[in-house]
Amino acid sequence: xxxATEAQYHVLAVDDSxxxxxxxxxxLKTSSYQVTTVESGNKALEFLGLHDEQRESPSVSPNxxxxxxxxxxxxxxxxxxxxxxxxxxxxxxxxxDIPVVIMSSENVPSRINRCLEEGAxxxxxxxxxxxxxxxxxxxxxxxxxxxxxxxxxxxxxxNKNLNNNSNNNNSKNNNIKLQAATKxxxxxxxxxxxxxxxxxxxxxx
Amino acid sequence: xEHSNLKRLVTSMKQNLFDQGYLDEQFYELENLEDDISxxxxxxxxxxxxxxxxxxxxxxxxxxxxNPGDFHKLDSYMQQFKGSSSSIGAxxxxxxxxxxxxxxxxxxxxxxxxxxxKVKSEHGxxxxxxxxxxxLLRQVGPGDRATSSN
Numbered sequence: 319x320x321x322a323t324e325a326q327y328h329v330l331a332v333d334d335s336x337x338x339x340x341x342x343x344x345x346l347k348t349s350s351y352q353v354t355t356v357e358s359g360n361k362a363l364e365f366l367g368l369h370d371e372q373r374e375s376p377s378v379s380p381n382x383x384x385x386x387x388x389x390x391x392x393x394x395x396x397x398x399x400x401x402x403x404x405x406x407x408x409x410x411x412x413x414x415d416i417p418v419v420i421m422s423s424e425n426v427p428s429r430i431n432r433c434l435e436e437g438a439x440x441x442x443x444x445x446x447x448x449x450x451x452x453x454x455x456x457x458x459x460x461x462x463x464x465x466x467x468x469x470x471x472x473x474x475x476x477n478k479n480l481n482n483n484s485n486n487n488n489s490k491n492n493n494i495k496l497q498a499a500t501k502x503x504x505x506x507x508x509x510x511x512x513x514x515x516x517x518x519x520x521x522x523x
Numbered sequence: 524x525e526h527s528n529l530k531r532l533v534t535s536m537k538q539n540l541f542d543q544g545y546l547d548e549q550f551y552e553l554e555n556l557e558d559d560i561s562x563x564x565x566x567x568x569x570x571x572x573x574x575x576x577x578x579x580x581x582x583x584x585x586x587x588x589x590n591p592g593d594f595h596k597l598d599s600y601m602q603q604f605k606g607s608s609s610s611i612g613a614x615x616x617x618x619x620x621x622x623x624x625x626x627x628x629x630x631x632x633x634x635x636x637x638x639x640x641k642v643k644s645e646h647g648x649x650x651x652x653x654x655x656x657x658x659l660l661r662q663v664g665p666g667d668r669a670t671s672s673n
Binding site for chain 1: 549552553555556558561564567568571572575602603605606607609610611612
């Protein structure tokens with residue numbers, strides 16, 4: 319497919335549930351993202367070009383120089399969990415700047431914190447909704463700002479290390495901010511949608 | 524005349540499904556994702572859901588018979604079931620899944636069996652109701668669908 323004139327960001331969605339894959343794909347496409355869905359963490363890593371630790375390639379797929387601008391993954395998956403995938407992405411020098419969002423049907427604060435501490439940008443409570451899609455863009459844009467580094471990294475390791483330090487500081491701040499936001503979010507989630515009225519509120523509760 | 528009656532029927536069917544607690548607002552979310560490019564998205568997802576959930580239920584039934592001590596496995600199947608039920612807005616079904624989960628936690632096999640019968644029953648009812656709803660909706664036609672009651 320030819321490149322669109324407007325930047326179309328590419329999201330990789332990972333979920334073992336077929337229903338949820340259909341849903342997230344539709345949500346993302348409706349929000350104008352290019353989407354690839356895979357059913358497992360392993361398939362995700364394959365797509366990202368990370369077959370084994372030693373042989374890394376930049377965040378382009380072996381196929382078509384497709385760039386992945388964000389990974390959104392379910393937490394509970396058999397084999398490699400979303401958390402495991404998050405760790406692998408963040409441990410990879412070529413993939414670590416790709417923002418990762420975790421989804422889960424369960425609101426477990428310790429789980430949320432663990433993911434945020436590991437570098438997840440955000441945590442969505444399932445079922446994910448259209449309004450959640452708006453929260454992706456800032457993370458993608460932040461990731462894009464780090465892009466020039468990704469391309470240069472093989473030529474200039476020193477630069478990479480310097481940037482890592484400042485990035486770590488930034489992401490720590492973000493984590494603290496997001497922790498607060500996301501802790502509230504699950505409780506608030508029901509409330510936020512209740513702009514429609516008290517009836518809807520009662521229906522949720 | 525006939526057509527507007529159909530539309531009214533579709534609207535009231537849907538309203539009943541909500542009023543009686545079969546569906547929750549997640550179903551509206553699905554409807555919001557339909558557009559000209561994907562005009563039948565909801566029906567497609569729901570069909571996929573019933574195919575998938577029927578298989579899960581067969582697995583649970585088998586597990587209850589052949590390996591009733593493995594509560595972890597039972598619960599794992601049910602978590603999948605609950606997850607996809609929640610994703611399509613199947614509210615009552617989701618709640619029955621929660622009950623089953625609790626029985627698993629208590630390692631109460633008889634409770635699990637009873638709860639599963641309820642899940643099965645609710646599953647069948649919802650399937651029937653949604654099949655009827657979509658059949659009617661198809662007759663109304665994509666261009667003229669009753670607007671979602673958001």
